[in-house]
Amino acid sequence: MAEIEPGARLCSGYFDEAAQIALLRELEKAIARAPLFTPTMPRTGRPFSVRMTNCGPLGWVSDRARGYRYQDRHPETGEPWPPIPPVLLAAWEALADYPHPPQACLVNFYGREARMSLHQDRDEADFSAPILSVSLGADCRFRLGGGKRADSSRVFVLSSGDVMTLGGPARLRFHGVDRLLPELAPKLASPLFAEGGRINLTLRRVT
């Protein structure tokens, strides 16, 4: 576990290949129940380039009419989200240093051209818990900024199996994904990765 900035920790290779494959099987089941959907931006209605779904009591969603929010149901099926896979709850227990379990697990799927612009995670009512983020699939160029959008940022590679936590002084730092590095994708056999891609799982406390 390396502290890359105060409160920002990177645990490279936290999940070994067997654990990544087991986690992928769990995600395949979760996505069968709660299909990936394309969120849209508040106001403009522009589609995100990632597709997403959630696990856990609450899920993060966004659309033109109602903006960014958490809700307990899938926006298209109207069904509750599937449970958070136990292996992710165990990672939270081991790494989050927080006395309560996560309430939401956002599942972001990046196709080869997808990216995530610089943003803060600030739709939660309480910032005392860290966010814990797991990478699976293709490597990506991850950008970590400061507390303000204009602050300087640094870039590093996140690889399959890596876990990053942003807590304490890093909880509200801007961050995003510049692009995938598909040529470095490991061979994780899954229908989800039939055309390459990356999955990011973000665990959060919400209330």
Ligand code: SIN
């Ligand atoms: C996010 O901030 O929602 C995703 C970050 C990532 O994909 O690593």
Ligand code: MN
């Ligand atoms: Mn984020």
